[in-house]
Amino acid sequence: MLEFAxxxxxxxxxxxxxxxxxxxxxxxxxxxxxxxxxxxxxxxQRMGAFKFRGGYNAVSxxxxxQRASGVVAFSxxxxxxxxxxxxxxxxxxxxxxxxxxxPALKLAATRGYGAEVVxxxxxxxxxxxxxxxxxxxxxxxxxxxxxxxxxMAGQGTAALELIEDAGALDAxxxxxxxxxxxxxxxxxxxxxxxxxRVFGAEPQRGNDMQQSLRSGRIVSIEVPRTICDGQQTQxxxxxxxxxxxxxxTDVLTAPDAAVVEAMRFxxxxxxxxxxxxxxxxxxxLMRHREQFAGQRVGVTLSGGNxxxxxxxxxxxxxxxxx
Amino acid sequence: MLEFAxxxxxxxxxxxxxxxxxxxxxxxxxxxxxxxxxxxxxxxQRMGAFKFRGGYNAVSxxxxxQRASGVVAFSxxxxxxxxxxxxxxxxxxxxxxxxxxxPALKLAATRGYGAEVVxxxxxxxxxxxxxxxxxxxxxxxxxxxxxxxxxMAGQGTAALELIEDAGALDAxxxxxxxxxxxxxxxxxxxxxxxxxRVFGAEPQRGNDMQQSLRSGRIVSIEVPRTICDGQQTQxxxxxxxxxxxxxxTDVLTAPDAAVVEAMRFxxxxxxxxxxxxxxxxxxxLMRHREQFAGQRVGVTLSGGNxxxxxxxxxxxxxxxxx
Numbered sequence: 001m002l003e004f005a006x007x008x009x010x011x012x013x014x015x016x017x018x019x020x021x022x023x024x025x026x027x028x029x030x031x032x033x034x035x036x037x038x039x040x041x042x043x044x045q046r047m048g049a050f051k052f053r054g055g056y057n058a059v060s061x062x063x064x065x066q067r068a069s070g071v072v073a074f075s076x077x078x079x080x081x082x083x084x085x086x087x088x089x090x091x092x093x094x095x096x097x098x099x100x101x102x103p104a105l106k107l108a109a110t111r112g113y114g115a116e117v118v119x120x121x122x123x124x125x126x127x128x129x130x131x132x133x134x135x136x137x138x139x140x141x142x143x144x145x146x147x148x149x150x151x152m153a154g155q156g157t158a159a160l161e162l163i164e165d166a167g168a169l170d171a172x173x174x175x176x177x178x179x180x181x182x183x184x185x186x187x188x189x190x191x192x193x194x195x196x197r198v199f200g201a202e203p204q205r206g207n208d209m210q211q212s213l214r215s216g217r218i219v220s221i222e223v224p225r226t227i228c229d230g231q232q233t234q235x236x237x238x239x240x241x242x243x244x245x246x247x248x249t250d251v252l253t254a255p256d257a258a259v260v261e262a263m264r265f266x267x268x269x270x271x272x273x274x275x276x277x278x279x280x281x282x283x284x285l286m287r288h289r290e291q292f293a294g295q296r297v298g299v300t301l302s303g304g305n306x307x308x309x310x311x312x313x314x315x316x317x318x319x320x321x322x
Numbered sequence: 323m324l325e326f327a328x329x330x331x332x333x334x335x336x337x338x339x340x341x342x343x344x345x346x347x348x349x350x351x352x353x354x355x356x357x358x359x360x361x362x363x364x365x366x367q368r369m370g371a372f373k374f375r376g377g378y379n380a381v382s383x384x385x386x387x388q389r390a391s392g393v394v395a396f397s398x399x400x401x402x403x404x405x406x407x408x409x410x411x412x413x414x415x416x417x418x419x420x421x422x423x424x425p426a427l428k429l430a431a432t433r434g435y436g437a438e439v440v441x442x443x444x445x446x447x448x449x450x451x452x453x454x455x456x457x458x459x460x461x462x463x464x465x466x467x468x469x470x471x472x473x474m475a476g477q478g479t480a481a482l483e484l485i486e487d488a489g490a491l492d493a494x495x496x497x498x499x500x501x502x503x504x505x506x507x508x509x510x511x512x513x514x515x516x517x518x519r520v521f522g523a524e525p526q527r528g529n530d531m532q533q534s535l536r537s538g539r540i541v542s543i544e545v546p547r548t549i550c551d552g553q554q555t556q557x558x559x560x561x562x563x564x565x566x567x568x569x570x571t572d573v574l575t576a577p578d579a580a581v582v583e584a585m586r587f588x589x590x591x592x593x594x595x596x597x598x599x600x601x602x603x604x605x606x607l608m609r610h611r612e613q614f615a616g617q618r619v620g621v622t623l624s625g626g627n628x629x630x631x632x633x634x635x636x637x638x639x640x641x642x643x644x
Contacts, residue, residue, distance in 0.1 A: 043593040044592075044593060105590070267595055267630055267633075270366075271365040271370060271594060271596075272595065273589055273590075273593040273594065308589055308637055308638075311589075312634050312637075312638055315630055316630075316634055
């Protein structure tokens, strides 16, 4: 199982490579919600999302011989960019398996970091199988997006920094897809603050992790149709779930409309850009504020990779959400 | 004339009250421009713009007896909010004279800080005369938006912090309207780094300060029709000009279309929101990059107070600019 020492080792590897992103606060938000919020702004991370932490740590953990054969990853977007950039920084080749309907900005950015992109249809094809075939054919190392200890350890460094900067917190809410970010952050947070309550945040339509945690076994769902493209996972990873079951209090959800509201708030009042998945923990806090009344609450703003056209379509209501 | 000691005194007053805003860097931008940029993100300042610094310092510099009679200000927007918030923090009454076509977000925010708002038509009425009448009638203290030493000193603290955090710079580009920000920053920068070149950044259609600096005398223009609503000043202030003439190398301009491009870049690559005037220094750097090749350049991102609807109209091209 993931241990705090793994996260400390990741923090050492990431030092001077990843950005130490700021912890944002908002008097307006605090007054609106009746609590104190400390937001870890991973939209300012390299390549625009927390995923750089895990991707870099995983590529860094390979041997020179392994890196010489290149790396392969499958991802709906940000993990793709993370592995592509991490490979570029290590001077090794990357092949990324991405859904054909991934946001254009994420496809372009992944190619921009020098990676080869292989497209698949997320509703009909199995990305893991495609990636495994590439691994077998090329002898490359697979960097899974979440079910992989070095990835989980890297993601956990975000919670480590948040607590170092914000001090004691009563609760922490982490955007949850496959569970890599949530599990890493839970290990870091519960080690530093044993009494902290840690929550996952999922889009309402893709609440597989909530079902899994509440039932005690991994529940798999159809690919959820949500605007939160970073959280269209069908099931939590096995290794993340082991951590989450032990350390996470609950998983809370917000509908897509609440996610758009959180994106609007972040834009107008905080002057920052969040992609839908990046706003999901903030949306959950806004929607479940009564559970956190008077508390000091940490929230991850996990990414900001959204094109202007898509942002406008969502916040203007041109693309209706519910 | 404004002195560095005035800026140091302002920094002491603002300590723990104003945000120490981050200095942002972007590898993408550096590579694109062929230089190193250090951006002072005053869009994250309290009330969303650098103006809080000057407004707070000026209200703070009044005597208790003066504050008891309240304060009056006239402003196209951000200075209004700054004085309103500064008055609220000092527990005194504020009356703000604002143009009837000021952005709705700025009007609402000014009222939200508890100020009384008096509207006027910026194309036909004289706001200074309206404000002076209020001062005479109520015995309140006028806090001018730029032609006022305590305001200039407060604004200069932004450059002080930028240089403390970024280290040595070859050049500094400051958004320029009435000259309060530029003059304060010029005094701070030239004191800390005597060899630094300091530039003002103006919208092309409202280049009164450029004309003034190049001709050596204050040139007054018609109210410029530019999207940069924070820079629709007709003439630089007398006291700011005294500083600018002595310490500023040149004033450079960018057309509104370049300002929109800078706003887009900030959104998509830096994940931050800038209002048009807030992006003008970045637009000037992008447009005049060849003058700064290979240099370490400081740039002010002076504010982020723009409503989502107006932002969308500008960046989507629904409101054409040239």
